[in-house]
Amino acid sequence: MTKLTIKEILKGTTPGKMQTVGIMQVIPLISEIDDDRFVSPSMEGKVGTEGYGSMMFENTSSKNMIIPNHTAYMVKQAAQNHAMTHAGILAAKSKKIYNTAACIQQSQAGYITPDMHEISILPFALREHALGLRNTSSYNKLWPAISEFNRRCGLADTGGHLEKFYDHFNKELEEFAAEFETVPNQVGAIVLIMGKVVGIDRTPSKAYWSSIWRGLIRGCYGALAIQFEKENAINANQINSVRVPLGKNVNSIADIEAELSKAELTQDEFAKSTVRELIDEEFEVVKEESVGTYERNNISNKQLIGQIIADEIGLVVYASLVTKDKWFRTDSKLTKIKQFDI
Amino acid sequence: MTTNNEKMVIAGTTIDMAKFPSISEDVITKTFLKFVDVANTSTDRATFYNTKDEQAKSSNSIHQQLYSINRGIYAVSLMLDGITDNSKMVGIQNLLGSAELTDRDRSLLPIDKETEVIAYLLTQLPVQRMLNLYADLKTNRINNSRTRRIIMLSILNSGNLEYWSVKYRNKVKDAIEHATGKRYLSIIKSILEKQEFSTKRLVFTQKESDIMKNVVFKYVHAQSETYVAECLAFILGCKNVYTLPILKSFNDAKTDITKGNKLPREILEGIRSTYHKNATTKEVLELTKEQLTTKEKMQVQQNAEKHGVKVDFDVTKQDVVGLYIHCYANDNKVTPEILSALKAKAKKSAITSPLSYGKVAILIDGSGSSIGNKTQHLRPIATALAIRDLLAATAETSVIEYAGGTVTDDGLVIPNGETNLAGGVLRLMKQSPDALFIISDGYENAPAGRVNEVIEALRKIGIDTPIFQISPVMAGEVGGVKKLSNHISVLPVSKPEAIGFSMIKAMIEQSAKDGIIGLFNITLPKLALKR
Numbered sequence: 001m002t003k004l005t006i007k008e009i010l011k012g013t014t015p016g017k018m019q020t021v022g023i024m025q026v027i028p029l030i031s032e033i034d035d036d037r038f039v040s041p042s043m044e045g046k047v048g049t050e051g052y053g054s055m056m057f058e059n060t061s062s063k064n065m066i067i068p069n070h071t072a073y074m075v076k077q078a079a080q081n082h083a084m085t086h087a088g089i090l091a092a093k094s095k096k097i098y099n100t101a102a103c104i105q106q107s108q109a110g111y112i113t114p115d116m117h118e119i120s121i122l123p124f125a126l127r128e129h130a131l132g133l134r135n136t137s138s139y140n141k142l143w144p145a146i147s148e149f150n151r152r153c154g155l156a157d158t159g160g161h162l163e164k165f166y167d168h169f170n171k172e173l174e175e176f177a178a179e180f181e182t183v184p185n186q187v188g189a190i191v192l193i194m195g196k197v198v199g200i201d202r203t204p205s206k207a208y209w210s211s212i213w214r215g216l217i218r219g220c221y222g223a224l225a226i227q228f229e230k231e232n233a234i235n236a237n238q239i240n241s242v243r244v245p246l247g248k249n250v251n252s253i254a255d256i257e258a259e260l261s262k263a264e265l266t267q268d269e270f271a272k273s274t275v276r277e278l279i280d281e282e283f284e285v286v287k288e289e290s291v292g293t294y295e296r297n298n299i300s301n302k303q304l305i306g307q308i309i310a311d312e313i314g315l316v317v318y319a320s321l322v323t324k325d326k327w328f329r330t331d332s333k334l335t336k337i338k339q340f341d342i
Numbered sequence: 343m344t345t346n347n348e349k350m351v352i353a354g355t356t357i358d359m360a361k362f363p364s365i366s367e368d369v370i371t372k373t374f375l376k377f378v379d380v381a382n383t384s385t386d387r388a389t390f391y392n393t394k395d396e397q398a399k400s401s402n403s404i405h406q407q408l409y410s411i412n413r414g415i416y417a418v419s420l421m422l423d424g425i426t427d428n429s430k431m432v433g434i435q436n437l438l439g440s441a442e443l444t445d446r447d448r449s450l451l452p453i454d455k456e457t458e459v460i461a462y463l464l465t466q467l468p469v470q471r472m473l474n475l476y477a478d479l480k481t482n483r484i485n486n487s488r489t490r491r492i493i494m495l496s497i498l499n500s501g502n503l504e505y506w507s508v509k510y511r512n513k514v515k516d517a518i519e520h521a522t523g524k525r526y527l528s529i530i531k532s533i534l535e536k537q538e539f540s541t542k543r544l545v546f547t548q549k550e551s552d553i554m555k556n557v558v559f560k561y562v563h564a565q566s567e568t569y570v571a572e573c574l575a576f577i578l579g580c581k582n583v584y585t586l587p588i589l590k591s592f593n594d595a596k597t598d599i600t601k602g603n604k605l606p607r608e609i610l611e612g613i614r615s616t617y618h619k620n621a622t623t624k625e626v627l628e629l630t631k632e633q634l635t636t637k638e639k640m641q642v643q644q645n646a647e648k649h650g651v652k653v654d655f656d657v658t659k660q661d662v663v664g665l666y667i668h669c670y671a672n673d674n675k676v677t678p679e680i681l682s683a684l685k686a687k688a689k690k691s692a693i694t695s696p697l698s699y700g701k702v703a704i705l706i707d708g709s710g711s712s713i714g715n716k717t718q719h720l721r722p723i724a725t726a727l728a729i730r731d732l733l734a735a736t737a738e739t740s741v742i743e744y745a746g747g748t749v750t751d752d753g754l755v756i757p758n759g760e761t762n763l764a765g766g767v768l769r770l771m772k773q774s775p776d777a778l779f780i781i782s783d784g785y786e787n788a789p790a791g792r793v794n795e796v797i798e799a800l801r802k803i804g805i806d807t808p809i810f811q812i813s814p815v816m817a818g819e820v821g822g823v824k825k826l827s828n829h830i831s832v833l834p835v836s837k838p839e840a841i842g843f844s845m846i847k848a849m850i851e852q853s854a855k856d857g858i859i860g861l862f863n864i865t866l867p868k869l870a871l872k873r
Contacts, residue, residue: 019760020789028760171396179787181710181746183759246795248802256799257768260792267789 004299007279009308009316010202013188017264018271020243021179023234024225025195026217027271029188035204035317038066041119042211045090047073048114049082053139055101057090058114064294065090066204068212069307069320070122070130072104072219074163079110081163083122083142086134086298087307087320089291100134102142106160119215123165123223124198125149127322128305131298153230166219169226176225177218182210188319190275191221193228195242197274197323200304204317244270278303303327350859353866355455359855361448363412367854370411374850374857377408377419381429383813383834405432413437414451415858417459421865422846424837430463431475438492439484450858457488458869464496472496473510476517485520491561493521499564504588507573509606515577526557527578534575539585544571603629657683662731662838666724669754676752684731691838692735702737703775704730707782708747709761712814723747723757725814725835726781732838733779741773745782762788763826764796767809771800777808784813784824784832794827801829 016028041047044061059065067088074081081104090096104122122130126145133141143160150158150165158164166173187209188202201216203209228234244266247259281301285308289296293312299305299321306321349358363370380401409416419425420433437460446453464472476493479485497514500506506514519527533550544567546554554571562570575582576589584590588604595602595610599618602610607630614621657665657680665684669676676684712723734740743766746759763786770778786793797809809830825832833847846864850857 017760017762017788019787021787022790178711179785179790181758181760181787183710184748243789243791246792246799248799250799251803253768253772253800253803253805256796256803257765259799260764260768260796263792 004283004285004308004316005280006200006275008314009200009319009321010188010275010279011316013202015190015271015275016183016186018267019180020267022225023194023228024176024180024221025192025242025271026180027190027192027274028183028186029190029202030183030185031187032185034185034187034206036207037063038204038208038317039063040203040208040211041065041067041071042116042215043207045116046114047112047117049080049101049112050097051099051111051139052080052103053082053101053137053141054097054099055082055084056095056097056114057088058095059090059092062092064092064291066208066309066318068119068121068216068318070127070220071215072120072122072162073112073117074104074120074166075112075117077110077113078108079112080108081105082112083130083162085130085141086288087296087309087318089289089294089296089309091291099137101139102130102133103139104142104146104160104162106140106143106146119212120166120219121212121216122220123149123162123227124220124322125152125224125227125325126162127220128325131305131307134298149227153227165223169223172226173218173222176222177214180217182213192242192274193224194234195270195274196328197278197303198224198328199323200278200306200319200321202316202319242270243267300324352859352862353869355862355866355869356452357414357450357859357862359450361412361414361450362855362858363415363448365411370415370854371850371857373404373407373411374415374419374854375847377404377416378422378847379832379834380404381419381425381433382422383426401429402432405429405436409436409440409445412448412450413440413445414449414456415861417449417451417456418862418865420463421459421868422861424835427467427471430467431471431478434460434463434475435478435482435484438479438486438489439482450862455866455869457492460492461496462869464492469502469506469510470513473513473517476520477513480516480520490521493517494558494561498558498562498570501565503565503570503573504586505606507576508588508592508609511577518574518577522557526553529553530557530574531578531580534571534578535580535582537571537575537582539568539572539575539582542568542585544568599625600629602626603632605630658686662687662728663721663724666727666754667720669752670720670724674750674752674754674756676754681752684728685735688728688731688735688838691732699737699776701739701741701773701775702733703770703773703778704733704740704742705763705766705770705778705780705782706730706742706744706747706755707761707763707780708744708749708755708757708759709785710746710758711761711783711785712747712755713757720757722783722814723755725838726812727753727755728838729779729781729812729814729835737776741770741775743770760788761786762792764788764792767793767796767800771805771807775807777810779810779812780826780830781812781814782826784811784826786826794829797827797829 010029012033013029013031016030019026039045039061041057044059045065046058046060048056050056057065057067067084069087070084072083082101083104084098084101086100088096088098126142126149129145130142140160146160146162147158153165155164155168185206187204187206190197191199199221203212244263246263250256250259281303283299283301286298287295288298295310297308297310299308303323304321305324306319308316309318310316349356408419416433417437420430437456449456467475479489497503497517533546533554537544558570558574559567569586572584572586572589576584584593591602591604592609595605595613596617599614599621602613607626610630611623611626614626662684665680669680706726708723712726713719714721730742744755745763745766746761747755747757749755763780763782767778767780811826811830811832813832813834846857846861
């Protein structure tokens with residue numbers, strides 16, 4: 001596999017009804033296919049650290065384990081919090097150590113005891129950077145980026161302590177995580193901020209998705225929402241540019257119902273067109289790990305970068321992609337220019 | 343309308359309205375409403391959205407605010423239907439812990455009546471919570487004479503003292519020790535160790551008799567002194583021969599497990615694991631099945647069935663929210679017996695509810711968040727269903743819609759999906775109800791704010807049907823509940839019967855003074871009630 005498109009990555013899924021709260025939108029990805037060949041580290045198994053920058057995963061199940069891209073653990077025990085800088089895959093009943101992980105709690109000593117810990121995903125702002133360092137073995141490789149991320153969110157002199165961000169904004173993140181809900185048959189999501197795609201995630205099954213959803217929406221996208229609001233003055237009109245308001249010209253309940261349907265259709269069309277704009281752009285694919293017939297690949301194009309896991313027939317069973325910082329900060333008018341056509 | 347500062351007698355209690363707080367009525371109204379919001383939903387557990395600490399902090403601050411306005415108003419507010427056990431416990435501690443005479447002098451409620459209120463609140467708490475409260479009093483060093491008296495009266499006069507002595511031995515001992523002091527308790531132990539309970543009479547020297555009277559028996563009025571003395575001896579670990587059935591059963595079961603049939607299940611289970619390692623859990627379940635409380639029977643039913651033991655519980659004795667949670671745990675099945683109990687309970691609550699409608703519309707949010715968190719799993723949706731039944735029972739006809747969730751044939755809602763309530767509001771309003779109740783936690787995402795827009799549009803076209811949001815969970819982040827719209831009243835409830843709050847809320851919103859008089863009117867008559 002050397003070339004790939006979103007069409008192939010999201011094969012077997014359809015976009016559900018978009019959820020909108022404040023500046024963020026989530027388009028659920030629905031699938032009738034529930035591929036139960038995989039578990040996540042939140043479903044079975046153990047995770048711990050065996051050295052600084054070295055994460056150990058033990059898959060105790062009889063299924064393969066997919067470690068989500070940028071899995072992070074912020075533990076309560078006196079141990080250095082750690083995060084993966086890429087995704088991972090383990091065969092059934094196996095153990096694997098990734099020496100490419102990163103410490104995310106600069107001055108805390110101690111190793112994480114192998115157990116099932118609550119999963120999180122690195123904040124959006126760190127993920128592209130982390131992928132860039134995925135082949136580097138250095139426990140402190142994320143500290144400068146963490147410090148800068150915290151500073152941009154208004155937390156000065158934190159060093160490489162990611163937990164300081166989560167502690168400081170815990171209340172906001174909890175509420176944010178509660179605002180969005182999983183829907184029946186959901187296996188993934190496309191996440192947008194102010195109508196701009198910031199991430200695409202698909203997983204093999206409903207159970208897998210449910211097991212990582214909180215870590216993803218709170219740890220990654222919730223962190224982005226906070227950062228975005230800290231860096232940009234948002235007003236109600238900007239929010240309404242994505243959220244379709246009801247028309248005001250109504251004289252009966254039937255009129256209001258018609259306006260509601262119209263708004264829902266417009267919102268639905270917005271979700272579909274968002275996906276449509278993504279589907280043809282090709283990704284460069286680089287193979288990085290294989291377990292049995294499964295492959296982990298790094299993929300990137302102008303807009304997105306991330307990791308996928310594909311099976312022996314090339315079917316993508318897992319994908320976690322984020323929008324590149326440069327693209328995210330470019331004006332939508334420029335990024336959405338249509339291709340030449342006559 | 344009451345404007346004078348006269349004294350009034352309500353249910354035998356003189357309320358001196360001259361002591362009505364002299365601060366602005368607006369502050370009283372806002373503080374009372376905020377308190378009701380929180381005290382009606384606050385538990386000592388985390389919610390889907392907030393940690394336990396956040397809940398406690400938010401709750402305690404609002405308790406203090408109402409207390410500082412007037413401790414009499416605060417005390418009777420704790421008697422309102424629907425106030426959670428946790429709120430009652432916080433309230434009792436605040437009342438017992440404050441020795442400020444100026445607070446008492448300013449109180450609308452005489453201090454002796456306040457003590458009666460505390461005693462009433464204690465009768466409303468499950469025994470474990472009452473004993474936990476006493477442990478908190480000890481931790482917080484609240485040990486004034488009123489506190490000591492209340493502890494002793496509540497424990498020593500209980501008809502369940504024998505059962506408590508076995509089931510909650512250490513907690514009861516700690517509570518009594520807090521009230522009497524370690525030294526006296528040690529003296530009492532040595533006095534009781536000399537008693538022969540089989541003679542059915544107590545033998546004391548004059549000095550011992552004086553001590554027993556002053557430390558223990560002066561509080562005993564509802565039980566015999568021999569009964570209390572034997573229980574107390576057991577609690578204190580005296581090595582006497584016991585004659586009361588449960589105490590005897592405890593000692594006998596150590597040598598013969600079949601004699602433990604009078605004991606609580608977990609106590610006999612403990613004896614089994616220590617003294618009868620060859621006996622099985624099934625035997626313990628079989629022996630103790632008559633001793634389980636209704637709640638315990640529900641909890642152990644699945645385990646009992648696994649072991650082939652049939653444990654029946656009386657569905658009429660369980661609260662409606664608990665029954666719904668039981669149905670969810672029982673493969674989402676509602677048995678005919680439970681269904682009939684749910685209907686009967688809804689009907690009964692409807693009779694005493696201030697609500698009465700010709701046609702009521704009910705919209706239930708069955709989205710993913712109504713599943714609750716790990717410790718309160720399914721409680722929000724179970725509460726919503728119980729409220730649905732009550733509301734439907736208050737009206738001649740009802741129309742019901744569900745937003746999100748999957749509705750089973752038995753009328754249970756399996757929570758899932760996004761929160762899309764706006765369409766449901768419109769479908770229900772087309773049926774011209776007398777009132778619309780939206781039972782929702784207030785979190786909306788399809789998109790956020792849509793219900794508010796729809797209600798604004800309805801008002802614009804002249805439809806002014808009352809719309810209420812009933813919120814079955816607490817959203818501590820806003821110090822109350824999360825509103826779906828600024829155009830509707832929000833009623834936070836943790837138990838269906840708490841809907842009666844709306845009446846007091848409506849009154850107090852009109853006039854703080856009239857509302858507070860109404861508050862005394864509906865709470866003080868309860869002092870005549872016993873557990």
